[in-house]
Amino acid sequence: MKKYILSIFLVSFSISLISQNSCTNIKEFGLKEICMPEFDNMQECYDEEFYKLYADEFKGSADEIILAFYISENDYSDFYSNILDEKQVLNDPYCKIYATTLAKDFYVDESNLDFLEESIIKYMDQVDESFSFTETLNEIMKESNVTVQAPLLLDHYKTVDNIRTVVSLMYYTMDTEQVSMTTIMHLIVIKNRLFFMACYDEYKDFSSIKEMERNSNSYAEELLRINK
Helix, strand or coil, rough: CHHHHHHHHHHHHHHHHHHHHHHCEEEEEEEEEEEECCCCEEEEEECCCCHHHHHHHCCCCCCCCEEEEEEECCCCCCCHHHHHCCCCCCCCEEEEEEECCCCCCCCCCCHHHHHHHHHHHHHHHHCCCCCCCCHHHHHHHHCCEEECCCCCEEEEEEEHHHHHHEEEEEEECCCCEEEEEEEEEEEEECCCEEEEEEEEEEECEEEHHHHHHHHHCCCCHHHHHHHH
16 A cells, blocks of 8 residues: 555656656757747747848847747737838847857857857957848838947956846937847756847846846746756
8 A cells, every 4th residue: 555655755756857847948059959948928929930030130149049038928919010111110128049050059058158258259249330240130221221339348246156237328329219128038048058048128227237137047047057
């Protein structure tokens, strides 16, 4: 009887573990299966056609591979009406998880991240009005009369192993209006492959940056945790 009860307990415990670690959104990259987590009050929508088209328009480089695109539940529900009414499409913070074709088969670990972080910071110094993005994004910027300026690096740090974080302000001008965007970029090593998570929001004040950092750091750590 005791053995029977113990067997039932072990089976129930195993089912519980499977349930807790199940993933409904798995993407493959570099022969690795990566789980895309769920975030509170955010909707992951990259596999949906029109959201994918929107996210792809704003790729920063031709070799960028987007794996997940997260927007707020409000922006998700208002997405089509905002486009039809020619309103600003996204009004809340949004994030994407992506990788690059170049790094697809490269082995990466914690020891490489400081160098990679410095490379990202040096890359940011090259971004100015003459910088070329993808052909699609360059065309959108030209049609909308948008110019960008060099980002302002605010901070960069390590919170846990296998994650580095770069915080910056991106400035751009649309016609005569200047807009500032807060950008939180995370470099994350998962299963010895390099991934990026970038979160964006229109800059309001210093407190909004700190709130976005807290949320973005929790997202990055959840992505790492769920893929261990």
